[in-house]
Amino acid sequence: MLPVSYQELEPQYMKTGSFPSQGGMAACLHVLATRGVNFGDIDFLIGGSVLAFLCGQGKKGAKYLAQMCPSTKMVIVSKHKTYTQNFGQRGFQFERLVTGQDMYGLHDLTAHEHLQLLRIGKFRVLATAEVDAVDDQGRPVELKSSNPRFFGIDTLLQMVSSGSQLLLHPHTTGLTVEKIHCIPMEQLASKVAEDVKETDRQIVAAFERLDASKESMTNERYSVLPDGRLRTAEGEALLPQQQVIEDLLKD
Template sequence: MRSVDLVDELAASLQRQRLGDETGKFCKLPPPAKRFKEELEKTGFTIFKPISDLGFYEWEPDLEDHSQLGDISANEIKRQLHVRGKPARLINLRTIRLPFSFPDLPPQVYENIYPLARCEIAGIHVATKIRGLKLTDIDFVFFGGSTLSMLATQNASQKTYLVTKVPGTSVGIVAKDENYSFNLADPGFQFERLVTGRPVDEMEEPTFVEHMQVLKVGMYTILFIAKVDALKDGEPVEVTFSNPFYWDIKQCLQCVSTGSAILVHGRKNREKDGEHRGQLDSISIKTLRRLYEAKSDKLKTAENAIVQSLDDLKQQLDVCKACRDYEIIFSMEGHLNLRAKSGLSKLLPLSDVINALIVV
């Protein structure tokens, strides 16, 4: 056998061994979601491989009785968790009569602060203690649907993203740090209620359903935890009322992050004035494959950027000794760097709470 053939055979053997080791690590976890896996395979993505779907949980924030972020306890976190919670089911969209005018509702404004935000530890608790994931088997935990886009575009949105390590591990937690308010009376939230069969004028306190999945991204194993809007055949569905002009690659990567095989898009009337402005004119379903095909050239470039950013992030985290928050920044040359933040972590509670909630 030629030497080049021996090298190829050795490389193939090592690859088979590596894949076997990966399979063994996660053999006791649930398999990946069937529809999402099939749809992902129809795209041109080469770096994403679904490993396990860990299901859902619901976060039911107690707006009346809660501590400050730095004083939360393990029991307070558990009290706001509904580990069997799932998103509302998507209805038959053909039953919705169009065009549809959204009512002008009284504002229902909330601030994106704890307990409505900064509850990352809850997702890690469910993934490890309830669903059986071992943190030592993964490299990162990504929160939210925008983290992949941040890596792919070198944070073109200029939002603040933080990373910290789970104490006692090399696992990095990445999440967006953003203070904003949201209004449940807005048409976007009304549209979500409409397509899941709830009254659009429903006055509700905010609750959030998160989906957990493990993906191989390049050579890294990542637990993705992201809010989802609806459920179809047991799998997550993305729902949006936004303008496609601004999607670029973000919407496709968000579907990957949430594990959504399809996106339900409501198109609004965009007349500058008139009685029909803002009404719902049409509803369409876009598959992950269609979203990929619409931006395939940019997404091929994005894959390389994601892998490079993950390499940089892993290398930077491995030399960070202190378990503190770091801001993710990018150099002019496109390399990811970390800038240490002062004060208490925004991503994790105190160590005794961490130890009570998660399994390393």
């Protein structure tokens, strides 16, 4: 199919982001319940960008909320932002190209997420993150249309969160995609090896602070600071009402 060129398309705007604009963690909780997950074995449930946030590699000014999941001792941490996305942009054209859709057509609005259990320090952490694509064996693949020289620890953490072992990015001349390069996770990890140890230390320390806050947490919502400390948040929702969550947790 190559070479192909990006085009200036009519905007495809969609309001997206956090609950209630998207289902967020509510749908995830229901899937976990139907799969028979024992919530007593899980310390945290986190969204895909939480790891980068907790080590200072996330987007500046991003807001994250934490809340005890009703009927469990599990803390949910997720980004809280509602924004308008334009699926006509080049990054989404590249995504449609790689996944066999019409590069210049309407974007498939179906969202696909990958769930996995991580061991972070002494904690059992369920991570859910959106998946850009899958390979022929159904394994998650990360897609990036930006310049690879900017791929750093934040990109590696994004791949860890989504369970992606491979990153695809285009080689372009002007607006034309000439070829597609594949970067294994190990190669990217080697590039940022000097940062990995300190990043790991920061993330584990942040989860330790979150865990220390568990005893004093109620069903209220909390704003999460980058180091894992909490403060009460007003007027914002991370989850639906408690009764809705309890119904979703029924298998």
